[in-house]
Amino acid sequence: MKNILHLTLVITILTINSCSDSSFKANRVIIIALDGISVEGLNASEHPNLERLFSEGVLSLNTRVVMPSVTLPNWTSHLTGSGPEQHGVTDNSWEINNHKLPSVDKDPRGFYPSILKVLKEQVPSVKTAFYYNWNKLIYPYNQEYIDEVSYEENDGYLTNYEKAINFIISNKENPTFVFLYSVHTDHAGHNYNWMSPEYIQSIEEADLHIGEFLTKLKNEGLYEDSHIMFLSDHGGIEKGHGGLSTTEMEVPWFISGPGINKDKILAEPNNTVNTAATIAYLFGCTFPLSWTGEIPMSIFE
DSSP states (O other): OHHHHHHHHHHHHHHHTTTTTOOOOOSEEEEEEETTOOHHHHHHSOOHHHHHHHTTEEEEEEEEOOSSOSHHHHHHHHHHTSOHHHHOOOSTTOBTTBOSSOOSOOOTTSOOOOHHHHHHHHSTTOEEEEEESSGGGGTTSOGGGOSEEEEOSTTOOHHHHHHHHHHHHHTTTSOEEEEEEEOHHHHHHHHHOTTSHHHHHHHHHHHHHHHHHHHHHHHTTOSTTEEEEEEOOOOOBTTBOOSSSHHHHEEEEEEESTTBOSSEEOOSOOBTTHHHHHHHHHTTOOOOTTOOOOOOGGGBO
């Protein structure tokens, strides 16, 4: 029994310190999040601005999403370092007081711990922002850990892009985390079919505005010292998703910034649960024992 307790203690200590030895102290991490981007859709589109960005970092074209391959479980997994088995967000109908599976860990208000909580508790003076245009996306997060929250209606996202730039500029002297999301690409797939001309156009339109966003960062001198991630949550087939095909279950995942390899394809297996763990590592934070995500260390120089 003593040996078992000793082994448990050793494992616990190792887990708690899993990212505490990070030499990174990121200035800012910016997530550019597009809903419903399949690898096939990305490859079929013209996206020169994203292509330039991809050449400056590490890109995965076969990152696995969690099951089910739908929106709320997967974005929650990106930002909580855990799958539905842990955070309990098992479908798009989840609400804090209306869900099927309780989470294995909770903050004082009943929310599963997110990267937002980790940063607010461990990074002095950090500023956080969450921009979105699908109303349910914010539901799994305790907003006490977010400095600026902005919801844009009717698939609009350009106002949020402008707000995000202003937030980054206003807080350029502070460590900053920004989640910048749009659902219009997913809605194009649902309305017209994944791989339809309208769906491909939605990606190309997003690429144009992402390019404008990155140019503004460069003009403000805030690009070179930023870590930028490009993420999605699922692909799609015909007008839907949620199944087990690789088209639905594999998405692009990208990161660039100081200390990150350039123009490299990620060879190791990757999953949406690894996103939050990677962000925690960049900011030099430890993360909760309830998280299951790992850090794909080959992204680093």
